[in-house]
Amino acid sequence: MAGQGPTPSQxxxxxxxxxxxFPDDTRAVSGDGVRIEGQLLDGAGEPVPDGLIEVWQGxxxxxxxTDPEGVFHFVVSKPPANGSHAPHLELYVFARGxxxxxxxxxxxxxxxAANAADPALELAGDRRxxxxxxxxxxxxxxxxxxxxxxxxxxxxx
Numbered sequence: 001m002a003g004q005g006p007t008p009s010q011x012x013x014x015x016x017x018x019x020x021x022f023p024d025d026t027r028a029v030s031g032d033g034v035r036i037e038g039q040l041l042d043g044a045g046e047p048v049p050d051g052l053i054e055v056w057q058g059x060x061x062x063x064x065x066t067d068p069e070g071v072f073h074f075v076v077s078k079p080p081a082n083g084s085h086a087p088h089l090e091l092y093v094f095a096r097g098x099x100x101x102x103x104x105x106x107x108x109x110x111x112x113a114a115n116a117a118d119p120a121l122e123l124a125g126d127r128r129x130x131x132x133x134x135x136x137x138x139x140x141x142x143x144x145x146x147x148x149x150x151x152x153x154x155x156x157x
Contacts, residue, residue, distance in 0.1 A: 033075040036106065036133065036140045040070040040093065043147035047071075051095035053144070055106075057088075078108060086114035086121070088131075093144060093154075102154045106142050107132045124153045 036055075040048040047070025054063045057079040064072040079087050086107055093102040107115050109132055115121055121128045130152045133140040144152045 034078050034140060035073065035075050035138075036089075036142055037071065037073045038142040038144060040066045040072060040095065041143060041145045043145075043151075045145070045148065048095050048146070051093060054092040054094075056090040056092070081111075081114055084117065084119055086111050086118040088118075088120075091144070093146070095146070100157065102146070103157050104144065104152050104154050105131050106140075108140070109133055109135050120155070127151075127153050 038053075040051045040053065042048050047068070048066055049068045049070055051066040051070070051072075052063060053066065053072045053074075054061065055074050055076060057076065060076055062074045062076060064074060066072050076089060079089065081087050088108070089106040091104050091106055093104065105120060107118070107121060115128075115132060121131060124131055130145070130150065133142040135141075146152070
């Protein structure tokens with residue numbers, strides 16, 4: 001029909017509970033690795049109980065549904081630096097109300113020099129802290145805030 005634009009996007013689902021979890025889908029490595037724990041939070045700071053977080057790095061992939069408290073966890077290998085980019089993981093967030101997944105990164109707290117020179121962290125400016133995990137006794141803590149105060153930096157796909 002003349003004069004009409006494209007059909008707008010709509011949210012569907014989420015249906016993450018239907019066919020998940022897969023066995024060991026939160027573990028990207030078979031042996032020892034780095035454990036990452038976090039919480040997916042909405043704009044009011046409330047847990048998102050039915051989200052899905054995916055983590056990628058190199059050939060490794062893992063995914064985790066959030067529980068009723070918005071908690072997720074992974075076991076992954078720490079990647080090496082890649083050119084001018086500090087070691088980091090690519091994370092994708094899927095949740096009710098999102099038209100498309102959100103992309104962010106997780107940087108490691110023990111890579112201060114590499115993090116200081118990373119171009120993506122530099123672009124994040126005073127919000128760079130939302131991209132760096134915290135070491136809590138050997139477990140890395142990485143919360144994802146979808147909006148509001150302390151909103152995680154997200155990257156355009």
